[in-house]
Structures are given as C-alpha cells and as structure tokens.
C-alpha cells in the first residue's frame with residue numbers, strides 16, 4: 001500500500017485500486033497536482049462538505065469514472081451534480097468495493113455545502129474513514145477534534161497508518177493530535193491539514209516532539225506534498 005500526500009488533507013493511496021481522499025487540489029497553492037493530472041482513480045472518499053475536502057472530487061470522478069464515497073447527504077449532492085456512481089454511508093457502517101473495506105467513523109467537526117441557498121443540501125455529518133485491504137489498514141481522521149473513542153478505532157481496526165490533522169483552529173492541534181496517536185496506536189502517524197494558509201500555520205516538528213514525549217511506539221512521518229510512504 002503506497003500512501004502519497006497531495007497536500008492539505010488530500011492523499012492518493014495505491015494498492016490493488018487507486019483511492020483518492022479529500023482532493024482539494026486546484027485551489028490549493030501547496031498541492032503537488034491539479035485535478036486534471038489524476039488520470040486514474042477507482043474510489044474517491046470525501047470526509048465532509050467543506051470546500052477544502054470536497055474540493056475537486058466531482059471533477060476527478062467525472063474524469064476517471066471513480067466511485068464517489070461519502071456520507072449519504074453528500075452523495076445526494078453529488079448525484080444532483082451528475083455523478084452516477086456513488087456510495088452513501090453513515091457513521092459506524094462499512095461498505096466493500098472490490099475487496100476494499102471502507103468504514104465511516106466519527107469526526108467531531110461541522111459540515112455544509114456552499115449551495116444551501118440554492119438546493120437546500122446539508123453536508124451531512126463529517127466523518128473519518130478507515131480503509132482496509134488484505135492485511136493493511138489506514139485511518140484518515142478527516143477534520144476533527146480529539147475524542148477518546150479514537151481508542152476504539154485503534155482497537156477495532158488496528159490501522160498501520162493514521163493520517164491526523166494538526167493545524168488547530170478548525171481541528172486538533174499538535175498536542176491533541178499526539179494524544180490521538182496515543183489512543184490509536186498505529187505504527188505510523190502522518191500530520192495533515194496544516195500550513196495550507198496562515199490560519200493553520202504549524203510546525204510539524206512540534207507534533208513529533210509531543211508524540212516523542214508520550215513515549216509511544218509510533219513513528220511520525222512528516223510528508224511534503226508529493227512525498228509518499230509504503231506499508
């Protein structure tokens with residue numbers, strides 16, 4: 001499983017299939033790709049309706065034929081925008097696509113789509129995703145504050161890698177994210193959702209320092225957009 005950081009909270013995971021998560025690319029000055037650079041994708045996961053996560057997901061699904069996976073309400077919005085291949089889900093549920101198990105988990109955050117005035121869509125609840133394929137698993141926390149049930153996510157799904165927001169203001173900051181790592185107990189944690197704008201400026205080394213202070217059996221891998229790791 002190759003996990004490639006595209007910037008902000010966007011990742012491309014390549015295993016037997018290509019999975020794109022929260023592809024905020026065209027309007028992200030720090031993204032390493034434009035949506036049109038993504039020629040192949042099978043599944044696009046969107047954690048919630050905020051523009052920095054919904055991003056270019058529609059365009060990528062249209063260009064590649066990928067299945068759009070999100071909370072039920074967001075898939076209604078996607079269908080209204082012309083996507084035919086969608087899979088709606090909700091917190092606690094798991095779906096399977098081509099041998100890949102995708103579980104929607106809790107995220108403490110808010111959500112909306114900027115068309116409330118037109119179509120009246122709510123963005124549904126924000127979620128995180130746990131994705132399992134064969135004996136590998138990763139957890140993308142989406143936008144969230146720290147919550148203690150992250151321990152359950154760790155115990156139930158035993159993710160090899162956890163992708164955690166550290167930007168503060170809208171999500172956990174470095175200190176809270178280090179606590180999240182303590183609960184999740186993944187082998188690797190990757191910080192995300194920071195330094196995209198000045199509002200979420202953070203030093204990822206500080207996150208690493210907090211994790212080290214907790215003496216966890218967890219490696220912090222700081223990725224620049226375009227970097228990847230393999231598990």
Ligand code: NI
Nearest residue numbers: 048050109143
């Ligand atoms: Ni958000």
Ligand code: MN
Nearest residue numbers: 050052143170
């Ligand atoms: Mn966000």
